[in-house]
Amino acid sequence: MSAPSPNAHVSVSGLRVTVGGGAAIVDDVGFEIARGEVLALIGESGSGKTTIALAMLGYARAGCRIAGGRVQVGDTDVLGLSAAGLADLRGRRVAYIPQSAAAAFNPAQRLMTQVTESARIHGLLDRAAAERKAVGLFRALALPDPEGVGERFPHQVSGGQLQRITAAMALITDPDLVILDEPTTALDVTTQIEVLRAFRTVVRELHTTAIYVSHDLAVVAQMADRIIVLKGGRMQEEAPTQRLLDAPAHPYTRELLAAFAPSPRRMEAPVAAPALLEVNGLVAGYGPQARDGAPMVPVLHDVGFAIPAGSVLGVIGESGCGKSTLARVIAGLLPAARGTVKLRGENLPARVADRSRDQLRRVQIVFQSADTALNPARTVRHILARPLKFYHGLDGDAARRRVDALLDMVRLPATLADRPPGALSGGQKQRVNFARALAAEPELILCDEVTSALDAVVGAAVLDLLAELKRELGLSYLFISHDLSTVRAICDQVLILYFGHRMEYAQSGAMLQRPMHPYSDLLIASVPELRTGWLDSVGPTREATPSRHRTACVFFPRCPVSIAGLCDTTPPPPRPLSKGAEILCHRDEASLLAVQDAMKEMP
Amino acid sequence: MNAAMLRLIALRLALGALTLFIVAALVFTATELLPGDVAEALLGQSATPAAVAGLRAALHLDQPSWWRFCLWLGGLLGGDPGVSLVNRLPVVVLIGNRLPNSLKLASITASVTVPLALLLGITTAMWRGSRYDRMVGMAIIGIVSVPEFLIASLAVLVFAVKLRWLPALAFRAGPQDFWAMMRLLAIPVGTLALVGIGQMSRMTRAALVTVLESSYVEMARLKGAGPLRIVLIHALPNALGPIVNAIALSTSFLLGGVIIVETIFNYPGLAKLMVDAVSTRDLPLVQACAMLFCAAYLALVLVADVVAILSNPRLRQR
Numbered sequence: 029m030s031a032p033s034p035n036a037h038v039s040v041s042g043l044r045v046t047v048g049g050g051a052a053i054v055d056d057v058g059f060e061i062a063r064g065e066v067l068a069l070i071g072e073s074g075s076g077k078t079t080i081a082l083a084m085l086g087y088a089r090a091g092c093r094i095a096g097g098r099v100q101v102g103d104t105d106v107l108g109l110s111a112a113g114l115a116d117l118r119g120r121r122v123a124y125i126p127q128s129a130a131a132a133f134n135p136a137q138r139l140m141t142q143v144t145e146s147a148r149i150h151g152l153l154d155r156a157a158a159e160r161k162a163v164g165l166f167r168a169l170a171l172p173d174p175e176g177v178g179e180r181f182p183h184q185v186s187g188g189q190l191q192r193i194t195a196a197m198a199l200i201t202d203p204d205l206v207i208l209d210e211p212t213t214a215l216d217v218t219t220q221i222e223v224l225r226a227f228r229t230v231v232r233e234l235h236t237t238a239i240y241v242s243h244d245l246a247v248v249a250q251m252a253d254r255i256i257v258l259k260g261g262r263m264q265e266e267a268p269t270q271r272l273l274d275a276p277a278h279p280y281t282r283e284l285l286a287a288f289a290p291s292p293r294r295m296e297a298p299v300a301a302p303a304l305l306e307v308n309g310l311v312a313g314y315g316p317q318a319r320d321g322a323p324m325v326p327v328l329h330d331v332g333f334a335i336p337a338g339s340v341l342g343v344i345g346e347s348g349c350g351k352s353t354l355a356r357v358i359a360g361l362l363p364a365a366r367g368t369v370k371l372r373g374e375n376l377p378a379r380v381a382d383r384s385r386d387q388l389r390r391v392q393i394v395f396q397s398a399d400t401a402l403n404p405a406r407t408v409r410h411i412l413a414r415p416l417k418f419y420h421g422l423d424g425d426a427a428r429r430r431v432d433a434l435l436d437m438v439r440l441p442a443t444l445a446d447r448p449p450g451a452l453s454g455g456q457k458q459r460v461n462f463a464r465a466l467a468a469e470p471e472l473i474l475c476d477e478v479t480s481a482l483d484a485v486v487g488a489a490v491l492d493l494l495a496e497l498k499r500e501l502g503l504s505y506l507f508i509s510h511d512l513s514t515v516r517a518i519c520d521q522v523l524i525l526y527f528g529h530r531m532e533y534a535q536s537g538a539m540l541q542r543p544m545h546p547y548s549d550l551l552i553a554s555v556p557e558l559r560t561g562w563l564d565s566v567g568p569t570r571e572a573t574p575s576r577h578r579t580a581c582v583f584f585p586r587c588p589v590s591i592a593g594l595c596d597t598t599p600p601p602p603r604p605l606s607k608g609a610e611i612l613c614h615r616d617e618a619s620l621l622a623v624q625d626a627m628k629e630m631p
Numbered sequence: 632m633n634a635a636m637l638r639l640i641a642l643r644l645a646l647g648a649l650t651l652f653i654v655a656a657l658v659f660t661a662t663e664l665l666p667g668d669v670a671e672a673l674l675g676q677s678a679t680p681a682a683v684a685g686l687r688a689a690l691h692l693d694q695p696s697w698w699r700f701c702l703w704l705g706g707l708l709g710g711d712p713g714v715s716l717v718n719r720l721p722v723v724v725l726i727g728n729r730l731p732n733s734l735k736l737a738s739i740t741a742s743v744t745v746p747l748a749l750l751l752g753i754t755t756a757m758w759r760g761s762r763y764d765r766m767v768g769m770a771i772i773g774i775v776s777v778p779e780f781l782i783a784s785l786a787v788l789v790f791a792v793k794l795r796w797l798p799a800l801a802f803r804a805g806p807q808d809f810w811a812m813m814r815l816l817a818i819p820v821g822t823l824a825l826v827g828i829g830q831m832s833r834m835t836r837a838a839l840v841t842v843l844e845s846s847y848v849e850m851a852r853l854k855g856a857g858p859l860r861i862v863l864i865h866a867l868p869n870a871l872g873p874i875v876n877a878i879a880l881s882t883s884f885l886l887g888g889v890i891i892v893e894t895i896f897n898y899p900g901l902a903k904l905m906v907d908a909v910s911t912r913d914l915p916l917v918q919a920c921a922m923l924f925c926a927a928y929l930a931l932v933l934v935a936d937v938v939a940i941l942s943n944p945r946l947r948q949r
Contacts, residue, residue: 085853090844119854131846136868136944146854181944197854 036060037237038084038205043097045079045088045261053092054079054261061205064235068252068269070242070284072483073454076261077241081207083107084239085122086114102204119146123198127210129190133182140178143197152201165196168233169226172571186571187347188219192226199230206231206238212247216346216510217554218569224250225563243483245288246556249273250563257281270560287484288558301336302372304504305358305391305472308332310367312357313528323365327353328528329582332367333521335472340498340505342519342536344512344551346572350528351508355474358506359393371472389419392465396477398457402449408435408460409445415467434463438493455486459493466497474506479514491518512555516540524548527574527582534609543620545611546587549627567627581614589615589623636947640937647929651922655707658921659700662914690716703915707922713915717908722919725904732802733900737885740820744827745878751828752835752874757862759840767832775829783822783895790818802898819896823889827881834877838870845869872939879935883928 038061045054054076061067069077079092086106088094099106101122109117118124123146126132133142143165144158153161159178166174169192182190191211198206211227212220228251231238242248248255248269255272257264257280265278276282310331315324327350335341343351356362358369360380369376371390377383395401402411412431416422422430432442438459449457458478465473475494479487495518497503509515515522515536522539524532524547532545540552553566570586580596581587587595591614600612613620670686671678687693691702706713712722751771755764774782791799797817807815842848843866851865890902905920907913940946 082853087853089849115855115857117855118852119856124850124853126846126850128846132850134847134851134865134869136942137865145851145856149855149857149860183945 037063037065037102038239039098039100040080040084041098043080043083043099044095045076045083046093046095048091050095052095052261054083057097057258057261057263059256059263059266061237061239063237065254066231066236066238066240066252068240068242068248068255069258070245070248070255071258072243072485074260075258077243077258078209079261080258081209081239081241082124084205084207085118085124087118116150119203120150120152120201121203122205122207123201123203125194125198125206125208125211128214129194129211130182130187130214132194133190135182137181138178139180139182139185139193143178143193143200146197147200150201158200162196162200165199165230166193168230169193169195170222170229171226186219188215188223188571191215191223195227195230199234199236202234204237206236208238208240208251210242213242213244216572217512217556218346218550218572220247220556221554221563221566221569222571227251228563244556245273245284246558246562249558249560250556257284273558273560283485285558287488301338303334303370304337304372305335305506306368306370306373307334307358308368308370310354310357310364310369312353312362312364312367314362317365321365326365326528328357328364330367331523331525331528331530333523333530333533335504335506335521337471337504338498338502339520340507340518342515342522343506343508343525344510344515344522345525346551347510348527348572349525351510351525352476353528354525355393355476355506355508359391359474360388361393385419389468390471391474392468392470392472393474394461394465394476394478396480398449398454398461398481401461402457402464404448404450407446407448408452411449411460412445412463412467415464419468430467434467437466437497438463453486454482455490458482458490462490462493466501470503472504472506474508476508477510478507480509480511487514494518512551524551527572529582529612531583532609532611534605534607538607538609541607542624543605543607543617544609544624545613546589546620546624547583548611549624550586550588581612588627589620591615636937636940639940640933643933643936647926647933650929651925654925655704655918655922656700658918659696659703662917663696703918707919712919712922715908715913715916717911717913717916722915725916726901726919726923729899729901729904732898733886733889733902736816736819736823736889736898736900737882739816740823740827740885741882743820744824744831744881747824748828748831748878749835749874751832753839753862753867755832756836756839756843756866757858759836759843771829771833774825779822779826780891780895782825783818783892786818786822787895800897802896819892819898822892823885827885831874831877831881835870835874838873838877839866842866842870868942871942875935875938876932879931883924883931886924886927 040060041058043054043057044052046052057076057080059067069080071077079088082088083094083099084101084106086094086099086109094107097107101117104117104121106117106122133139140159140162143162144153144155147153147158147161148155162178163174166177171177171189171192177185177189177193185193194211208227212223215223224247230236231251240248240251252269254266254268256266257272257278259280264280265272265276267277272281273285276285310328311322311326312328313323313326317323331354333341343354345351353362357364360376360378360383363378369378371387376387376391380388409431412434413422413427416427416430431445435442435445440456440459440463444452444456449460452460462478479490482490491514494505498505505518507515507519516539519536522532522534522536523530524545526547531547539548544552550569554569556562567588573585574582577596579599581590581600584590584595590596594614598614600614602610603613603616604610605617615623670683670690670692674682674686691699703713710723714721715725751767755767758764787799790797798815799818800815802815839862843862848861848865851861856865886901889900890906892898893900893903894906901920901923905917908916908920
């Protein structure tokens with residue numbers, strides 16, 4: 029390691045962090061950051077990026093230990109500090125912005141108390157001055173109601189706003205270094221844009237020195253001046269952002285860049301395949317039912333679609349749009365208030381308890397988190413043998429052979445069968461989760477965000493598996509995701525939900541084709557692109573708020589091309605488009621095309 | 632305190648009343664099932680059949696049991712749980728004599744137990760995994776697994792008999808000053824406190840450890856908060872729900888379940904009154920004591936639930 033250059037504001041050398049037995053999870057990491065520079069640490073889970081970032085605060089999570097190296101912030105040797113010295117450094121000179129704001133705020137305290145806490149702990153400002161400064165930061169972060177938001181409790185504020193408030197909490201003490209630990213990973217793409225924009229504005233205005241930790245190259249490209257690529261706790265490549273994107277030197281960097289745009293795994297579905305699943309006029313929700321049968325808190329409004337046998341329907345939308353509820357209704361876990369679900373023309377009873385065993389067998393569901401869906405106390409064999417016994421009465425040797433065959437089907441070695449799920453990796457667990465659904469020999473599998481919790485490379489492999497199984501077994505999927513590129517990679521048709529309304533229903537190939545529903549346009553434009561300057565080129569996304577009037581178009585408050593006097597009073601009609609899609613919109617095809625082309629022209 | 636909160640408390644009170652009614656029916660049925668006849672038991676073996684029949688009529692024992700249940704329930708609601716079958720004194724008077732003693736023992740024990748248990752629970756949670764935590768944990772599990780009567784007898788043997796520091800009896804009639812009373816109650820209170828501290832401090836520790844491992848506590852640490860601030864300001868308010876429930880359970884046990892201690896120290900409390908009533912088949916007294924214990928238990932649990940709800944802004948503010 030070279031000697032720190034004189035203008036380095038933060039300098040790290042030979043950093044080594046070990047776990048329990050002494051194995052290094054971070055080894056020989058060194059870098060420098062100039063004042064006002066933003067450095068990104070990028071890598072997949074387990075690459076050590078968060079561990080390195082936390083070491084800047086002299087902090088290691090339970091079970092980890094900073095075993096060696098040097099971290100210097102300004103003229104302070106962080107790793108040499110006493111406990112009192114560390115408490116003095118944290119929050120005042122080095123501040124931390126966590127991944128999940130919802131978990132990082134104390135649920136029992138008002139936001140203002142928590143935002144001003146570090147200023148008060150370190151005795152920098154009195155309460156009134158700290159609160160004035162916090163309101164100023166809320167305003168700079170473009171939070172609605174900057175004066176009043178501090179009086180609320182964390183559960184009363186939306187996820188995107190909460191994440192912006194964490195930035196105010198970090199910046200209240202004018203720290204020398206700010207650590208941003210995946211601060212937008214848990215957010216919807218549309219929300220992410222506003223949060224990124226707010227972060228970048230304050231970082232630039234206050235000339236903050238920052239470390240930005242992320243797994244998402246496209247996000248990092250908007251924020252960072254320089255990028256370090258990590259794998260297995262070691263640095264693979266370090267380069268200025270533009271150069272890393274244009275001319276990646278390290279093979280692993282090239283692999284990451286390649287995983288960014290998943291290749292299509294679609295094949296043209298047989299054109300005239302009969303509908304396997306037909307859903308019509310579905311209305312469902314939570315809470316007690318009103319007299320007209322509508323639920324108190326409606327989640328799905330008049331949703332209908334058909335899945336031809338052997339094809340994949342993608343369902344996309346932001347969190348809270350009713351995607352998972354749709355899967356639960358089809359599976360019978362949440363009885364629909366109105367509407368029908370037909371499987372090969374045969375009506376499925378609304379409640380799972382009223383369905384026959386054969387009906388249950390034919391529709392299986394795979395949940396997002398294999399960690400919670402698989403019983404941690406059972407072996408993989410036991411987990412897979414249960415549906416075999418329940419649906420097919422298989423026992424003993426027959427069941428044993430079938431379990432081995434199922435594992436082979438999801439490309440797992442049979443030797444894993446006698447392990448509990450806890451002894452498997454994330455990708456392996458998701459494959460077992462999938463094998464459990466396959467054990468029933470279903471016709472339709474409802475996949476609820478099955479790749480969302482996985483790293484890009486592992487998720488891509490699971491997508492490959494889904495595509496192969498579909499081809500081999502003639503399966504159909506209802507594929508729920510918030511990630512547009514994943515949906516495009518695997519789905520034949522796409523359904524876009526917004527607050528439980530079917531905004532657009534299109535062939536997957538036609539989804540990117542204009543004209544499209546204004547909401548589809550917003551979603552597509554919000555997906556980060558792998559180029560610097562993308563963030564400046566997208567328009568405002570606004571927060572998702574349902575319209576106040578019951579008869580208005582649900583997208584009206586957020587729609588950039590709404591027609592006042594029409595969209596806010598009358599429900600939009602279903603409108604077929606010539607590209608083979610149907611949208612809910614007042615604007616006709618020509619007028620949509622005109623406004624959308626005009627908007628793309630704008631700088 | 633908003634409307635939703637008041638509605639919840641009203642609902643809980645109504646449910647409590649229903650529970651009490653069910654308990655009343657159960658207690659009444661159970662006492663009906665006790666073998667033997669009260670009138671025969673009262674009059675002894677030399678009683679003439681005529682005398683027994685007369686007494687049965689006087690005690691309404693010749694009436695059907697559902698009618699006696701209604702009579703009893705009506706009396707209970709009117710504040711008159713009846714008259715003792717054994718010594719013809721009103722049950723209210725009997726309980727009124729004993730209740731202050733029980734309340735005194737319970738409140739002194741609680742005021743020793745709760746702060747000590749919180750202190751132990753908080754410190755072991757703060758230094759979890761340390762030698763201190765393991766030692767306290769082992770000591771507590773050791774004490775909880777020893778039966779109360781053994782602890783009480785050993786304490787009497789050591790402090791009263793061998794060392795002669797403290798009296799072996801817990802009650803002396805007549806007025807006395809505060810310190811004399813403390814000396815009298817030291818061993819029973821100590822015995823009860825040992826068990827209570829064990830349960831409460833373990834519950835406090837468990838609730839706190841869960842919260843101390845949350846992201847927001849890590850966040851507070853990364854803001855530079857010291858250990859005391861983290862525990863008292865960030866962790867404790869979020870662990871309050873389970874802690875107050877543990878306190879309520881231990882305290883309700885102090886009101887009704889201290890029979891062993893009351894017997895060993897010959898302390899005239901409610902538990903002893905009830906056990907004596909069972910052995911003499913004094914049914915009105917047994918029933919009244921059971922209802923009292925049940926009501927106290929329900930009240931404590933209700934208070935604990937309300938505190939837990941008030942400490943959680945998600946439930947407090949809709």
